[in-house]
Amino acid sequence: GAVVSQHPSWVICKSGTSVKIECRSLDFQATTMFWYRQFPKQSLMLMATSNEGSKATYEQGVEKDKFLINHASLTLSTLTVTSAHPEDSSFYICSARGFGQGARNEQFFGPGTRLTVL
């Protein structure tokens, strides 16, 4: 199947700083990318959907000014957590959907990024 990577795999930062997480589709063109957040012992919660070249659509209750999403190319989306606080500590997972070898218009997930805010 298609491969999605995330960087970094884990990050620790101080409260008040901003953190950028990258999501890349390695062998297909991702027309749509999704960002999820997962707290311990809970299911994945969809935060936002982004289509290449256009603004992201945020789910209800997700602050778009706090979680900045950029999807500037067909292989890269970034999530920036601005002015992070301890309650933003979570497991952030991206997924991508598109076309190309192995993609089949299915949704494939990255390995996740563990964010810890001190």
Next chain:
Amino acid sequence: DAKTTQPPSMDCAEGRAANLPCNHSTISGNEYVYWYRQIHSQGPQYIIHGLKNNETNEMASLIITEDRKSSTLILPHATLRDTAVYYCIVIQNQGGKLIFGQGTELSVKP
């Protein structure tokens, strides 16, 4: 998108078949049934999906009832590495958003 109901947890003996049920009684005619699994601290992994007919691939089989109100994911010979949370998701088409419920935590025991 239709909501799904899954048992919160199940156990299975290693080498035996694991049968994971999912109820989706409000599914509509153009909605697909997708199964993903998530091994601890990893991203979800696609397993299989179907619309009406039963499906089989190298990982699992998907049995969908004739009325489409429920389905069963079958792992034919479960191994310890199949221990994970299994999510059954119904989406309107192959371009829909995946909304995760609580899933079934499958524990494969030696």
